[in-house]
Amino acid sequence: MEIELQIKMNEKLFLKNPEQTELGKKIIRHSIQLINKSGFESFTFKKLAEEIGSTEAGVYRYFENKHRLLIYITAWYWGWLEYRVVINTSNIQDPKVKLRKAIQLLATTIEDDIRTSYVDESILHQIIIAEGTKAYLTKHVSEDNKDRLFKPYKDLCAKIGDIILECNPKYKYPKSLSSTIIEVAHFQNFFMKNLPSLTDFGNSKDESAIVSFIEDLVFSAINKD
Amino acid sequence: MEIELQIKMNEKLFLKNPEQTELGKKIIRHSIQLINKSGFESFTFKKLAEEIGSTEAGVYRYFENKHRLLIYITAWYWGWLEYRVVINTSNIQDPKVKLRKAIQLLATTIEDDIRTSYVDESILHQIIIAEGTKAYLTKHVSEDNKDRLFKPYKDLCAKIGDIILECNPKYKYPKSLSSTIIEVAHFQNFFMKNLPSLTDFGNSKDESAIVSFIEDLVFSAINKD
DNA sequence: TGTAAATGATAGTATTACTATGTCATTAAA
DNA sequence: TTTAATGACATAGTAATACTATCATTTACA
Secondary structure, three states: OOOOOOOOOOOHHOOOOHHHHHHHHHHHHHHHHHHHHHOOOOHHHHHHHHHHOOOOOEEEEEEOOOHHHHHHHHHHHHHHHHHHHHHHHOOOOOOHHHHEEEHHHHHHOOOOOOOOOOOOHHHHHHHHHHHHHOOOOOOHHHHHHHHOHHHHHHHHHHHHHHHHHHOOOOOHHHHHHHHHHHHHHHHHHHHHHHHHOOOOOOOOHHHHHHHHHHHHHHHHHHHHH | OOOOOOOOOOOHOOOOOOOOOOOHHHHHHHHHHHHHHHOOOOOOOHHHHHHHHHOHHHOOOOOOOOOOOHHHHHHHHHHHHHHHHHHHOOOOOOHHHHHHHHHHHOOOOOOOOOOOOOOOOOHHHHHHHHHHHHOOOOOOOOOOOOHOOHHHHHHHHHHHHHHHHHHHOOOOOOOHHHHHHHHHHHHHHHHHHHHHHHHHOOOOOHHHHHHHHEEEEEEEHOOOO
16 A cells, blocks of 8 residues: 655645646655755756756746745645654653654654655755755745745744643743754754864764753753743 | 954955955945845845946956855954954953853844944844855855854854853853854844744844843753753 | 056856747547 | 647747956056
8 A cells, every 4th residue: 555645735835736747746856856965056947857857947837936946845844844743742741751752853864754755854854954044034035924935834833832831831932942943953963064163063973962952952941940 | 543443354255355445345345235135145246346336347356256255244244243252251250241241242233333444233233144044054065164264153153152161161062052042143033023923022023032032041051950 | 657456348158047939748628 | 520728848038147358447656
């Protein structure tokens, strides 16, 4: 039996749903590989089209431009991650154990999930670390936000914020702490691998050290009297 | 008497030192304005040249490309901020008061310093918030790092890390906490203004709320037994 | 006053980011 | 069964971007 896991995507993210055609799936799979390989700046629809044996215009039928494609794959990632947080914490009673689990899911690279045939999650995680913030660091954030393009990110953030409040209903900054956890998980990972002197785990190159740092930070903040 | 404050810049950041000519200073001043106005992506040397009544080729004599110019102005900012941290904490004995001061300097927009005639620091602060991370989020970070282009950022980070260690010599993550403070200060500011639901200070739009959040986070982490 | 540095003017190339139009195959109605 | 509509993709453009090269002119200053 074949199981396909589908993440429901906002219609405004694409011109034509890439999940519904072979070419569309190829676009997603190969854009993830290309962006990871050469970086978002040098990524072009022409290179992508050559890679998948199609044409530039073919790609433009699915996505308005490469920035929209970046928002699409980051939104996909956040949706997928929220799904993982939900299924991995649903049977846990203790909110602190829940939060620990969520931090671990956020800060650790995972293997490719075979149920999503056209997305390699381990590569996608690398893209989120290096390129993820570029999805919203633009002059048109507000319009994109009105189109709800960042909803998956905000939903994940809200979810983790709720777990924080479960741990300590009096903690004053659940949402800021939540977005901080997400961003720090990625930045510290990038620094560890590329600018190690900005971290305390330069040589180990070990993601579990990042998890420890974030846990220490988070739990000392919310456990404070 | 006129006082000019000069930040010493790494020679690899430019082809020709922009501080030493009128055109060079114009390039810095107007690129800061243009990047702030339209964002780094839509910023081009052609538009800049038109703005300052020069030519594209003229700008290329100073900077290899627009990304190097971005690194230049971010490096300038970090150098200037470290200078401010040093002079504003040098006469403080209590390391916790020092750290509080440093956090405040990092997270608060400052007025333009008239001693730096060709740089408007308040605009520059906005650029660092929205575009700063793009200076190092590239596929060529490591080479750029070898050229020491990020030294001012790393120096500032090390400085704050030292203050953290003064507060608590046993704290395990001084460098990671330091880089976290810097990054959190900026993206919480960005979120507050652009994606307020990711923060707990959406309506207030008040930087002092960010300072409070960071102080709470930092001091509960380093004061923990 | 001479000379080097700085700037300005002009032109050109390769690539990028996109648009417009045309063709072919499939399906759906007449 | 023909005809029309639709979708998938190719071809061929354009305007802007990111540079490089050359040469003339102005300015600084020794």
